[in-house]
Amino acid sequence: MSKEQFFQDVYEVVRLIPKGRVTSYGAIAAYLGRKGSARMVGWAMNHSHAEEGVPAHRVVNRQGLLTGKHHFGDPYRMQELLESENIGVENDQVLHFEKYFWDPSEELKL
DNA sequence: TGCTTGACGATCA
DNA sequence: GTGATCGCCAAGC
Secondary structure, eight states: OOHHHHHHHHHHHHHHSOTTOBEEHHHHHHHTTOTTOHHHHHHHHHTGGGSSSOOGGGEEOTTOBOTTGGGSSSHHHHHHHHHTTTOOEETTEETTHHHHBOOHHHHTOO
16 A cells, blocks of 8 residues: 555545544554554644545544644634534543544444 | 654553 | 653655
8 A cells, every 4th residue: 555545545534534523543544554653644634734525623633632733724723623513622622532433443344 | 864753552660 | 640662654854
C-alpha cells in the first residue's frame, strides 16, 4: 500500500463515520493495517483540508480529546461542529466517548 | 545527509 | 494515577 493510497483510505474511512459518532486516529490506523502508526493518520488529517467532505472533527485521539481543534482555523470550530451533531464536548473532550466511539475495524469488518 | 517534530498510542517504572 | 520512553513513518529544516 502506497502512502498515497493510505491517504485516500484515511479520508474514505473518515467520510464513512456516521453522523453523531466519533473515532480515533489509532482505530483508523489499525483498520488500515498501520497499527501503531496513529501519527500517520494525524499527519494525513493535517492535509485533509485539501479534500472535501472529510469530517475531521469526528476524529479525536484515544482519550476523546480534541487535539486537532487548532487546525480548523478557529479552535472552537471543532467543538461547535461536534455539538451540532449532538455530541457533548466539555473542556476539549468528548463526553461519553465510549458511547459515541465508532471503530471501523468493528463496524466495517473489512 | 541527519536530526527534530508531530491532529498518536501502548507499555513500563 | 502519573510521567517517561519507545515505535511508528513522513516532512521540514
